[in-house]
Amino acid sequence: MKRFLYYPRLYTLIVSQYIKARMQYRADFFISSIGILLESGAGFFSLWVIFHSISKLVGWSYNELIFIYAFSLLAITPSQLFFDNIWHLSSHIRQGTFIKYYFRPLNMMFYYMSEVFDIKGFTKLALGIAAFIYASFKLGITWTFPKFILLLTLLFSSSSIMISLMIMAASTCFWTGEASSVLIFVFKFGEYSRYPLTIFNSFFKLLFTYIIPIGFVAFYPSKFFLRPMETNILAYLSPVAGILLFVLAYLVWKKGVNSWTGTGS
Amino acid sequence: MKKYLMIIRNSFMSSIIYRFHFFYTSLSNVFYIIMIYFLWRAIYKGSGGSINGMTFNQTFIYLALAISIFCLFKTWTDWGMSYEIINGIIVINLIKPMDFQLLEMCNAIGFVFYNFITVTLPALFIIIFIFQPGVITVRSLILSLLPIVLAFFISFNIDYIIGLTSFYTESIWGISIAKDTIVLLLSGALIPINFFPEILRKIVGFLPFQAIYHIPLTILISKDMSIYEYLKFLGIQLSWAIALFALNRFYYSRAIKVVTVNGG
Numbered sequence: 001m002k003r004f005l006y007y008p009r010l011y012t013l014i015v016s017q018y019i020k021a022r023m024q025y026r027a028d029f030f031i032s033s034i035g036i037l038l039e040s041g042a043g044f045f046s047l048w049v050i051f052h053s054i055s056k057l058v059g060w061s062y063n064e065l066i067f068i069y070a071f072s073l074l075a076i077t078p079s080q081l082f083f084d085n086i087w088h089l090s091s092h093i094r095q096g097t098f099i100k101y102y103f104r105p106l107n108m109m110f111y112y113m114s115e116v117f118d119i120k121g122f123t124k125l126a127l128g129i130a131a132f133i134y135a136s137f138k139l140g141i142t143w144t145f146p147k148f149i150l151l152l153t154l155l156f157s158s159s160s161i162m163i164s165l166m167i168m169a170a171s172t173c174f175w176t177g178e179a180s181s182v183l184i185f186v187f188k189f190g191e192y193s194r195y196p197l198t199i200f201n202s203f204f205k206l207l208f209t210y211i212i213p214i215g216f217v218a219f220y221p222s223k224f225f226l227r228p229m230e231t232n233i234l235a236y237l238s239p240v241a242g243i244l245l246f247v248l249a250y251l252v253w254k255k256g257v258n259s260w261t262g263t264g265s
Numbered sequence: 266m267k268k269y270l271m272i273i274r275n276s277f278m279s280s281i282i283y284r285f286h287f288f289y290t291s292l293s294n295v296f297y298i299i300m301i302y303f304l305w306r307a308i309y310k311g312s313g314g315s316i317n318g319m320t321f322n323q324t325f326i327y328l329a330l331a332i333s334i335f336c337l338f339k340t341w342t343d344w345g346m347s348y349e350i351i352n353g354i355i356v357i358n359l360i361k362p363m364d365f366q367l368l369e370m371c372n373a374i375g376f377v378f379y380n381f382i383t384v385t386l387p388a389l390f391i392i393i394f395i396f397q398p399g400v401i402t403v404r405s406l407i408l409s410l411l412p413i414v415l416a417f418f419i420s421f422n423i424d425y426i427i428g429l430t431s432f433y434t435e436s437i438w439g440i441s442i443a444k445d446t447i448v449l450l451l452s453g454a455l456i457p458i459n460f461f462p463e464i465l466r467k468i469v470g471f472l473p474f475q476a477i478y479h480i481p482l483t484i485l486i487s488k489d490m491s492i493y494e495y496l497k498f499l500g501i502q503l504s505w506a507i508a509l510f511a512l513n514r515f516y517y518s519r520a521i522k523v524v525t526v527n528g529g
Contacts, residue, residue, distance in 0.1 A: 025436065032439030038446045042455070049456050049465075050308060053316045058307045120439075181289035188293055192300050199307035204299070 007110060015117040022119060033123040040124050043069055043194060044131065058198050064226050067135035069194040072218035073128035075158035076190050077121055083163050084118035086170045090179045096263030109167075109253055141225055154221035157242030161216050162190055164242075164249035171249075174256030193217035209234065216241050268363060269371045276375025287383035294336055294388050298329045302396065317459040323486045324457055326401065329392050330485060331454035331478050334413070336384040338420040338477070340373035343444070346428030347437045353526040365521075366425065366513060373421050405485050408495060412481040415502040420477045422509035423448065429513070432520040452478040473505040 022029065047069065051062040060068075079086075089112075092098040101108050136143070169186040173179030193214040197205055209215045220235040281287075302325055309321040319327070346369065349355040358368060393401075427444050431437045449455050452474035458466060469475050480498045484490060 027434070028436045028439065030439075031434075032442070035439035035442035035446075038443045042446050042450055045450060046456055049460055049462070052462055053460055054308055054312065056311075058310065176285055178285060181286040181293075185289045185293040185296075188297065192296075195300075195304060199303045201303070204303065 007107075010106075011110075011114050014114045018115065018117050019119060029119065032120045036120050036123045037127060040073055040127050043191075058196060060196050060198075063135050063138040065194075065196070066131055067139060067226060068196065068218050068222045070128050070131035070135055071155075071158070071222045072190070072194040073124055074132060074155055075193075075217050076162055077125045077128060078159040079163045079166055079190075080118050080121035080124060082117065083113050083166060084121070085113055085116035086166055087180070087183060088116070089170045090173045090177070093173050093260065094177055094263075098260070099262055102257075108257055109250065136225070139226070147225070150224065154224065154238055157239040158217045158221055160242035160246050161213060164245040165189070165212070165214075167249040168252050171252045171256040174260045189214045190217065193219065195219075213241055213245070269367060272363075272368060272371035273375040273378070276372045277378050278375075280376055280379040287379075290336070291384050291387050294332065294384055295391060297332055298388060298391060301325065301328050301332075317457075319457060319459055322399070325396070326392065326486055327457050327482050328454070329388070329396075330482055331452075333385045333388040333392075334416070334478060334481070335449065335454055336388070337377060337380045338417055339380060340376035340421070340424065342369055342373050342421060342424040343427035343431070343437060343441050345369075345372070346425075347431035347435065347441075350431050350524070351435055355524065356526050359521075359524075366517060369425060369428070370421055373424070377417065401485060402488060405487065405490070408490070409481050409484045412484055412498065412502060415499070415506055416477045416481050418506045419473055419502065419509060420448075422506070422513055423473070423477075425513055426509075426516065429516050429520045432524050448474050448477065451475070453482070454478045473509060476502045476505045 044066065047062065047065055050057070055061075057065060089098070101112050104111055165186050166183065169182045170179050172182050189212055192208075197208055197215045197219045200208065205215075215234075216238050221238050223231050223235055305321060305324055305328065309316065309324075314320060316324075346355070349358065359365065361368065423444065427437060427440055430440060434440070451469050451472055453461075453469075454477075458469060458475060458479045461469065480502055484495065484498060
């Protein structure tokens, strides 16, 4: 039990130090937030422009697509807030500074990820929440307590899928020494998760459901709220997929950590 | 002249070290092209063949080539300059007997060659042989060569502005992200400008971004462009190129005064 409380307490300590350090560069934080806001808002802009010419996209309305997009933004946010250090793994590996994480009596993944808490992610979160409220208001979705719990569960599993994919992508650098291109590759898939899977042909539908499960990031979970009648059995698998994938990602990471030979300096 | 050619060669040689990198960048681009293929096929489903005067084939080619050009012009000039200023390495480039802007441009050109071989060429093969759009003619291909060169020049100068800004701000992460988004959106690289609402199309017409993607791409996909229209497009690009170049000359003369590098 003591051990159980130890980690959250440690996390707040490490993160508060990090935030203090970051706050030295207030201007940078401010400009970066605007950058992220534009980057995430660009998708809404695209939808808005596209729906000037059409009224439905394979049977989905503008507001429904906003809902799915907002869902995917919310699902991607935790990976940015809590796991942003993943982008620096390659350089730690190449310069050998990763060695320090072996010497602490802590879970290595926990210690490594706790070192960066990306405050810029809050901008994405705010945008996601605003769009989500807007869309569910426009669509007339009534939020009951069970529905809300369902939403939180689904968001949790969606972000777990995204985080797991990113961890697996970054872990490749334990063997290759460079993972930024693989990370960008996977990160891009997160962006594709904002469209209904039904636009793809059956091959890519299968690919995005079973092999690179980005369908579970936003589309399948959103269907619970948008088209409760049409939800297929797969949607119920979202939480299972989330947990299984994280276990898998952890194993890959663990294997990588154990096989890394260091740089010798 | 020879020294600048050497810079291009060096920059090309140092970028091909990351062979593993290029595989994923290329694959990522291919997936993006597949994604827009299906997305726009879905958009065109139920419409009578053409939206806003563009057929599905034209729109698809336009967007697929836009992202290929985006990858081609992705030379990281702004990131590189910011890195140099933070680490102080910029001193080495400043004391070289070369023009700093030209030096950075030669670096960028080396990168463009690398990008062309690794990303743009595979993408072109996929577009032409797998999707077989049949929109591009030899004539339009030849006509679009000069506009693409001018587009690179404009794109480089926009990156260079951001790079010079790092002389003041040092970190440019946010500015660069914002720049990439604005350029992609307002240049028509994500959605063809023909789809924009009337008022927005007018505003975009006054900005330099459309000269990077919209102009060369329009020339590429149109079958019968009149010589008058072609020259008008070239004129717009040329004026932006000269304006941005002049702006950067002025900006550099101001920005260079604030550079401080400690020790060395």
